[in-house]
Every structure is written in structure tokens, then in C-alpha cells.
Amino acid sequence: MKNSFLSRRHGAVTAVAAAVALTLAMTGCSDGGSADGSDKKTVGATLLSLQYPFLVKLNEAAKAEAEAQGLELISLDPRQQTSTEMQQVEDLITKQVDLVVMIPVDQKISQAAARRVNEAKIPLLLVNTSFEDFAGEYVSYVGSDDTKAGEIQGQYLVDQLPQGGNVIYLVGQYGGAGTERRKAGFESVIKGNANIKVVTELEAHGSRAEAKTIMEDLLRKYPSGQVQAVIAQSDEMAIGAASAIAEANRQNDFKIVMGVDGSADGLKSVGDGLMTATVFQDAVGQGKTAMEIAKKILDGESVPKTVDLPFKLVTKENLSEFTG
Structure with a gap:
């Protein structure tokens, strides 16, 4: 009876040991890889x-291209708060991401992040x-x-108001580099x-x-007739x-109501006559190219210091070029 009990106990211990060994073998393969246990390089972004x-x-x-490039992308939203941006950067460093992407909140304060x-010796894009x-x-x-976007808006204003006029100018957030x-x-x-x-110039x-x-x-x-244009950033x-x-x-x-970005709603507003013009900025191109460049950096390839995707004026006359 005693020998039978010891035999069963020995068998149970052996089974547990085998299970532990299997678990260690499975989890061990994730060392140096991403959070999901793969060997993907991880890109952390504060946007x-x-x-x-x-x-x-x-x-x-960026997410679509990261997947195509075999990268894991962690996207974070600091909601235009430099304190949150710094915390997110600290968290990404703790996670030991392989590369950090930043769209800075503030051209001065964000430099600390x-x-x-x-300091963490992580490549910055x-x-x-x-x-x-x-x-x-x-x-x-x-x-x-972004300077070019402002120049395009200014030139459009000058061309459309050859006799001059009064302008309301709406900015994003003071301190932001784009602003x-x-x-x-x-x-x-x-x-x-x-x-x-x-x-009038106001922050919106x-x-x-x-x-x-x-x-x-x-x-x-x-009152009517006192302002001829609204230029918004x-x-x-x-x-x-x-x-x-x-x-x-x-x-x-209002002879002019103009924005920047060439968003889907912005382009529709130009087509509907709600806005007279916008300045197209290639969101898809920036996100896709960023991940292409990230992959090259992580593969040890040389990359250009600047990849410029130019702004373009959009009016009703050339709208089809951006909506086709």
C-alpha cells in the first residue's frame, strides 16, 4: 500500500516537473521580443x-504599414499635455521599445522628453x-x-483680396511648433x-x-461688411x-474661409462651398513613410535626415486631384 502511494506521488511530481519545463521553454522564446512573444521590433509613439x-x-x-513591415506599434495620445507626453516617454523607455516616434506637443518643453x-539610447524619429x-x-x-502651409495661406489671401481686407486668424495652440x-x-x-x-487672432x-x-x-x-476672410490653422x-x-x-x-490639412471633412467642405480652400497635408503618406523609415533604422540602414512631403493648395478647381 505504501509503495503504491509513493509510486502515484512520484508520477504526479514527474508530471508537474514536465509541465513546468514546457512552460519555461515556451516563455523563454519571448526574451528580447515583443509583448506578444514574437520577435517583432517594437516602436512606441506619442502623437x-x-x-x-x-x-x-x-x-x-502607421499601424497598417507597421504590420506590413513586421513591426509592433504602440500608439499613445498625450492630448496636447507635455506632462503626459513625458510620462508616456518614460513608460516606453521602461517597456524597452526599440524606437520612439514623437509628434511633439511643444517645440521647447517637449525637448526634455x-x-x-x-539618454536611454533609443533611436528617436x-x-x-x-x-x-x-x-x-x-x-x-x-x-x-509648416512654414510653407502658412505661406500658401498667405499667398492665397493676397491673391483673392487684391484690394485688401480684414481677416480673422484662428490658431491651434500657442507654443506648438506647427502653430x-x-x-x-x-x-x-x-x-x-x-x-x-x-x-482678431484667437486660439481655438x-x-x-x-x-x-x-x-x-x-x-x-x-457687423456685415467689416471682415472679409477667416484663415484657420x-x-x-x-x-x-x-x-x-x-x-x-x-x-x-466672407470671400475666404480657409483651413489646413485637407482632411476628408475639409475637402468635402471645399466641394460644398462651406470653405473656399484648404492646404493639403498627406496624413497617410506621413504615417506610412514613418514606419518605412523606422524599419530601415532598426535594420541598421542609413536614412535621410529629413523626408519632406510638401503641402499643396486645394480649391474647388483642383479638388478632384485629392478626392479621386
Whole structure:
């Protein structure tokens, strides 16, 4: 009886030991790989704000291309908060990602987070927005020159208002590199035209709802005939302003309502006549190219310091080029 019990006990111990050995063998293969146990390289991305349709589209394109390239992509949304952005970078460093992508929240404050990536000796790829006077290192930048977007808006304004006019200018968020560069480009073009005057400049945080509320207030401030144009730094803000103008039956007062991004809603608004123009920025191209460049970096290949995807003016006349 005693021998029978010992035999059964020995058999149970042997089975447990075999199960443990099998488990260790299976889990051991994930060392140095991704979170799902594969050998994929992992890219961690902190992306300014995924509340913006443009950046949602960019992220979707990046996800698709990451999968095609055999990369694991972790996308994070700091919601335009530099403190959250820093925490996300710290978390990505802790996860030991192989490469970090940043769309910086602020061209100055966000540099601290970028330097943490440098300190962790992880390659840094900037997308959509680059830094000025950066005291750290990044391998490559993929995006468009926001200064050019502002210049395109300024030139369109000058061409459409040869006799001059008053302008409402809606910016995204002060301190953001895109905000400051678009403004600088816009002002560089209109400064030589004394008859064009920005009568109001306000921050609308890229929000359609906020821009609509601002525009409703401004329509009460400026009676018919006092303002001829609305220039917004994003399609979302331009659409919000245009909605307020339409609801007030003031469309004939405004010769220009213009945004930036060439989002699906922005392009539709140009086609519908709600907006007169936008400046197309290639969200899909930026997301796809970013992951192509990331793969090359991780494979040890050389990459260009800058990959520029130019902005393009969109009006009703050439709209089909962007919607076909």
C-alpha cells in the first residue's frame, strides 16, 4: 500500500516537473521580443493628440504599414499635455521599445522628453513636427514644413483680396511648433500688404466646436461688411467658423474661409462651398513613410535626415486631384 502511494506521488511530481519545463521553454522564446512573444521590433509613439482627425488618419496609416513591415506599434495620445507626453516617454523607455516616434506637443518643453529618449539610447524619429534648436539627437524627421502651409495661406489671401481686407486668424495652440511656423509663414507673406489687416487672432485649440463658438461671438462683434476672410490653422477650426457663418446667413460677407490639412471633412467642405480652400497635408503618406523609415533604422540602414512631403493648395478647381 505504501509503495503504491509513493509510486502515484512520484508520477504526479514527474508530471508537474514536465509541465513546468514546457512552460519555461515556451516563455523563454519571448526574451528580447515583443509583448506578444514574437520577435517583432517594437516602436512606441506619442502623437500630440489623437483627437485631431488628421492625426487619427496618420496613426491608422502607421499601424497598417507597421504590420506590413513586421513591426509592433504602440500608439499613445498625450492630448496636447507635455506632462503626459513625458510620462508616456518614460513608460516606453521602461517597456524597452526599440524606437520612439514623437509628434511633439511643444517645440521647447517637449525637448526634455526627447532628450530622455536620447539618454536611454533609443533611436528617436520625429514625425509631422520637428524641433528648432534641439540640443539632442534624432535620426530622421518625416513630415511637412509648416512654414510653407502658412505661406500658401498667405499667398492665397493676397491673391483673392487684391484690394485688401480684414481677416480673422484662428490658431491651434500657442507654443506648438506647427502653430508658430504656420503663423510665421502666413505673416511673412502678408506683411508687405498694408491693405490686409488681421483684426482678431484667437486660439481655438484645433477644435471645431470651440472655433464655432468663437466665430459666433465675432459675428456679433463685427457687423456685415467689416471682415472679409477667416484663415484657420486647421480644417476643423475652419469648418467650425464656416458653420457659424452659414447659420448666421453671412456667407456673402466672407470671400475666404480657409483651413489646413485637407482632411476628408475639409475637402468635402471645399466641394460644398462651406470653405473656399484648404492646404493639403498627406496624413497617410506621413504615417506610412514613418514606419518605412523606422524599419530601415532598426535594420541598421542609413536614412535621410529629413523626408519632406510638401503641402499643396486645394480649391474647388483642383479638388478632384485629392478626392479621386
